[in-house]
Amino acid sequence: MESGIAGFRKTIVAGGLGLLALLALSLPAGAGVKPGDFITPENASQVKDLVSPGVFYKVQRGMTMKIVPTSRIDWPPPYKDATEKYSSQVQLSKDHRSVIGYVAGQPFPLIDANDPYVASKVVWNALWRPISTDDYDLRYFDCETVYTGYKKPYFPVEYLQEGHYAGYDLVGRTEVEPIPVDPDFKVTNRLWLFLLGPELAPQAERGSSLLRYRYGNPTHGDDTWSWEPGTRRLRRLNEAMNSTATGAQSFDPDRYSGFNPKTEEYDYKFIGEKEMLATVDAEHSPEIRCATDGGGSACPERWQMRHMYIVTAEPRRGVNNSEALDSKTVIYMDSEMWFEPYIDTYDRRGALFRNNIFWLAYRDRPVPDAKVAIYPFKREFVVGSCSSDVQSGQATMCYLPGIETPERECWYINMGAVDRAFFSTEAMVKMSETGHM
Template identity: 25%
Template structure:
C-alpha cells in the first residue's frame, strides 16, 4: 500500500513538473508575429496581451489555419471610442425601450444603444445583444459608396469581379438632428445596384426595413422588361448576388432578431478579430489581382482566405447561438459580437444536419464621416463555404462615405433605383 501511495505521489510530482516546464516555456507573442499552419501547435500555449493563443482562436478558425491557408498577423488591440452623440442618445432614450419576452419584438426605440446593460443571466440577453447590433450596427445617419464583389473558387482562384454601389439611410437611431425620420414605422431604407461589368449593370434592389416583425419589402429592377418587380417575402434567405452569402448574412447579420426562434447568449470571451483595417482595399490600376486586391489571397492555393497583411487583434466578444427558422437553409449560427460596441466579427454557419458548413468574417476600421463623427462600416467581408469550396468577398472602395452632407430621404427611393438602372 505504501508503495502504491509513493508511486501516485511521484506521478503527481512529475506531472506538476511537466506543467511547470510548459508554463515556463510559454512565450508572450508580440505585434507582427504571424500565426499559421506551420507554427500553430507550437504557439497555441503562448500568450498575446495575456491571453493564450488557443483561447483567442475558436476551433473553427483553427481549422481554417491548419487546412485553408489562413495566416493571422497580430497587432496590438486598440480601443474604439464610442461617439459622444451615441452616448448621449443612449442616456436619453434607452429607458423607453422594451422587449416582449414572447414575441422578442422591441418597442420604443428611437436612438442610441437600446440595451446598454447586458446581464448574462437574463434569458433575453441574446436577443438584447443582437438588437443592439440590429439598430446600431453602422454608426451614422447615412452611408453610400462603391463595393467590389469577388467570387472565389478555393481551387481555381478568382472567378469574377463585380462592382456594386449602395446607399442606406437610417430612419431610426440617427446620431444628430431628429432621432426618427417619418412616422416611426421604418428602421432603414437601402439601395443596392450593379455598376460593372456591363452585362449586369443596372441590376438592383430597393429595400424597406420595418420596425416590426413584418418582413422587409424588396423591389428588384429587371433589365429584360425595364421594370421593377417586388420580390417574395422569403428573399431575405436567398443568396446575395448569386454568391455563397445569404441576404441575411450581410455585415454579420442583417435579419431582424425576432425572425429567429432562439438567441442564446453562450457567454463572454476574447477572440482575434479584424477591427482596424486601414489599408487600401481596391487598387483599380493594379496590373495583377494581387495588386488590385491587396487584402485578399489571390496567389496561394486554397484561395478563399484574407491576405497575410490583414492584422488581427484581441477583442472581447459575446458568443451568441442563433437558431434558424425551419425554412432557412441553415440550422443555427454562432456569432461573435464585440461587447463594447455593436459589431459582429465572426459567424459560424451549421447546415440542417448540424455540421459546420460555412464561416464569415466582417473586417472594419473606425472612419470619420463627412460631418466628422466616427463611423464603423464593413470595410471587408469574407464568406467561405467549406462544403462547396467557394468564397465571396466584398471590399469597400475609396468613395465610401458616412453621413454625407446634404443627404435627404428623397435620395433613397424606388424611383432612384429605376433612374440608376436606366
C-alpha cells in the same frame, strides 16, 4: 443619490476599465498568441480556440494573421450621448421578441450574462449599432468570387462591381436631421431602407439592383424588390430569399453586414463570453488581396484579442423565413464596437455551411487621402468582407473601397449623402436604366 445618467456613466467607465484589465491579464497568460506572432496554416493550431470554426477553416486554407496588441474602440460621441439620454426607457416586450421605448443610441448598454434574455438584448444592440445611425453610402466597391486553397494561384471565377451599397435609418438618428426619428416612421412604420446597385460589372448583369425595407411591426416581414435589366422587370421577392446565397456569390442579403434578418423571426440563445481574435483596426484601406489563399480573404491583416458575446440564432419555423437554408447562425459580437467580426452559419444537417468575416478599420476617414469623408472623431469602417462556402471551397471577397473602382473615398456615413427619396422603386429603376450614379 446619483442621478440615472451619472450612474450610467460610472457604470460604463467602470465596465470599460474592467474589460481592458481583463484583456491585459488574459492575453499574455493563456491566449495562445501574443503581439508579434504571425499565424499561417503551419501554426494555425495556436488560434483554433480563439476564432470561430469558420475562421479557423480560412486560416487552414491560407489566410494569415498578424497578431497585434488590443486597442480600445470608442463610440461616436453623438451615439454615446443618445445612449445616456434614452436607454433607461427601453425594455423588451412581454413576449421578449420586440423592443419598446427605443428612440436612439444603444437600447441595452448594460449586458448581464445572467439575464435570461441577454441573447435577445445582444442582437437588438447589433441592430442599432454605433457604426452608422442615420445614413450611409458605400460608392463603387468590387467583389471577386474564387475557389480558395492553401498556396493556390489567384484565379477569379466571377468579378462584380456595384455602384451603391446604401442605407437610410428612420429611427435612432444621432447626427443628421431629422433627429432622433424621421417623421415618416409614424406614417409608414419603416425602420430602415436599403439599396444595392446598380451592378456595373459583369456586363451581362449591368443595371441589376436590390431594394429592401425593414418595418417596426414585428409581424410585418421585409419588403424586397429586384430590378433585372434583361427582362426590364421589377420583381417582388419572397422574404426567404434574403437568407439564400444568390448567383455565383456566397453572400446573401441577410448577411451583407453581419447578421441582419428581421430580428423577431429568430430564437436566440446566449452561449457565453470569450476573448477571441478579430480585426477592428485594419492596416489597409483598400484591403489587399490575400496571396496565400487564392484571393479568398484579406491578408496579412492585423488581428487582436477582443471580448466577444457569442449568441446562436435559429429560424422560427412557420414565419416568413421558414424556407431558410440554415438551421442556425452563430454570432460573434464585439463588446465594444457592437459589430460582428465574423459569423458562422450551419446547414439543416447541423454541418458548418458558411463563414462571413468582416475586416474593420478605426479611424477618422475611410482612406488616408480622403478629402470629403472626414469626421471630427474616429469611427469604424468595414474595409473588407468575405463570405465562404466551406462545403464547396467557394469564397466571395469584397473590397471596400474597391481595388479597381473610380471612387477612392468610398464610405460616406452620417453625412446626408442619401435621403429617403433615394430608396424608392422608381428611383432604383431610373438609376439602373440610365446608369447615373
